[in-house]
Amino acid sequence: MDKVYNHKKSERRIYEMWEKSGYFTPKIDKSKKPFTILLPLPNASDPMHMGHALFTIEDILVRWHRMMGDPTLWLPGGDHAGIETQYVFEKHLAKEDQSRFDFDRNTLYKMISEFVEKNKDINRDQMKHLGFSLDWTRYHYSLEPEIVEKVLETFRKLHSDGLIYRGERLVNYCTKCGTAFSDLEIDHVEETGSLYYLNYGSIQIATARPETIFADVAVGVNPTDKRYKNIVGKEAVIPLINRKIPIISDDLVKKDFGTGALKITPAHDPADYEIGQKHKLPIIRSIDLSGRMINVQEKYAGMKILKAREAVLDDLKIAGSLVKIEPLVHTISSCYRCKTTIEPMLMPQWYVKTKPLAEPAIRAVKEGKTKIVPKKRFEKMYFRWMENITDWNISRQIVWGPRIPAWYCLDCNPNIEITFLDKNGGKISRKYTELKGRYTFAEIKGGLQSLTAPVESEYSLNDKAGQKRPDACIQCEKCGGKNILQETDTFDTWFLSGQWPVTTLGYPDSEDFKYFYPTSVLDTLWDILFFWVARMIMFGLYLTGNVPFKVTHMHARVVDEKGQKMSKSKGNVINPIEMADKYGVDAVRMTLIYGVSQGSDVSVSDDKIRAMRNFANKIWNIGRYILGSFDRAGYKSYEDVPLYSPDMEGLTKEDKAIVKDLKKLIKSVTENLKKFRFDFASEEIYQFIWHRFADEYLEYSKERAGNGDKACLSILFHVYKNCLKLLHPFMPFVTEEIWGQIPKAEKDPLIISKWPK
């Protein structure tokens, strides 16, 4: 044995041994209860970060249960990660001076698909590197045809249950990503902007967005506001364009903000939209989907929002309509991907009615069918969100993902707007009525980028019996026409991943599904409690009537040594793979567990990883000492030293004491694992091995072991082997390596050895 533990010599070889031996693949045994964990799908094309390394928690549970003899399945998968992947891919395109608009959607899809395929293995290799005992024979990727077909089936089921509808309302739109988002995908950031006081003829208003004055349709005041009592019903005048608009009253207008008078811009503000609906006000747009000004005077047309704001302000100043400017601290919405300010946009989207799905999901947690751990904090979060849930916008205007399986007949819906590249690569964007006759249908379809169907458009879901293939919808049932295009909106990624427990296990007929569903534990960072966990519970109940997992364990966020969130821009990112290369996988894993209490942040530093590396080395050297004593005494095989038994001869009171302490340790570690207290479990093992066993007992044993005392040696082996077992889920490599080197009666590798009692 080397003087120090060299992780590089062991890790790869040992992982291959485990995997090749099939230890990660459980045998379905109906007489036993399985233990199952779904790996939270990592983005298939994204390398791992420290957050992913926290899957260690799952590996600990899985290894522990495997050692207890449960048929144990840890199910891996990869996510296509719609927006995220397309966003990353577009950055690559930008480097080559290209953009998504240069390609038709089929070509773009193929390019992204190839990009993902190229990167898919990196992620998987890294998880193997970290020792995760996932059943790779059951790996699934979220865009596999069988998975996608099940997701589409769910959509059709929701639709026939009346839970899917198209709606036109203000949505969160990112002009850079070119897509709408659900409410969850929006960050709210505080910003100091300005509040501009403007003269609107007979009344003065205050606004933060002077560039939207062209889209104003009214000025609102609070009905109880005495200042404006006599002016309601009269007219205000938009400066610069001198358009007259009515002055109305509405409760939503706050008296004490600004002047108490609100300019109402239904097309570009959610609250204004609501007021507009209530008062049946018209809707005028002044910003288009690319974030540029439209329906405005020539001089502003095509300007980006911020530039337009400057220009408008200059002109307002000149016109004498700008009264004053105050600083304003407010929160604005920003795109969680690219940080661009979100523009509320009026557009048709596909929605899921979520209330009927949420109710059973609330009940399931209240009744304890799914337990959330730690309970106190996260159950509150869960209930709060679920009880106030709003309908879920599941359509995204991106290419990367399965298209919503709805088909429009162009002849029946001639007002559909179509954007496509003609045969010369020129971009055309027009209503179908204007394209008809000038372009062949084949040309439009071949170069198709996107379409926008008015909210009242008729569509076919092609869900008639026997028509399983989505592309089978080639003829309009109503007019018999064949100019049919599929919806170009794709599904929100979470619509797919929310069904993961069901789809990956092969619902409804597979053996796996029947045996492993519902799964035992779902472990994840709390930041996707709503995105993912809540959706899985809703879908699981909706589709199968049963929760997808019995326990939801929320783990913490990884931060740096100062407690700061890791980010590239701060330059404080610690890469788990690099650290694993430097100090060994076991050290990295232990760092993420040791001393980290439930739900609190995990602070990671080079120092801490090094300390855990030292612990791995300590374990290694205890092995060297015991083996050395064994050899020096001239023993050759495990049969030369009797196995420990309580009534063996020559036991001293120190021997008995450490055996007793070991028993206590085993009991306590097992209890703590049951309670998800990995911090306690790991600390107990650490303390016992280093301070109780090494510092005390080993020092005490030196004289006796040196003389070849069999009782003493059998105690050393007994305690040591049990320590290796207890530690194996946490530090699998060093323990397995030593296990292979010490003399013992058990033939099996440590990974499938029996958990001590």
Add this chain to the structure above:
RNA sequence: GGUUGAGUAGCUCAGUUGGUCAGAGCACUUCGCUUACAUCGAAGAGGUCACUGGUUCGAGCCCAGUCUCAACCACCA
């Protein structure tokens, strides 16, 4: 604005139902290369447990208030 959590040694944090609870790791000081390990060992220094009151025989631990920080939720123009 609402909600939740956190403030304990220089740093990162434990302290699970109030009574060896003042702790761990790192960092620090002194000594030690004793044939498992210097990726080590022995010894040691270091905290009015955010602040103020209260409950109690007894409070980091319970209650009230204050201050500071963090996260989540939210349509304040």
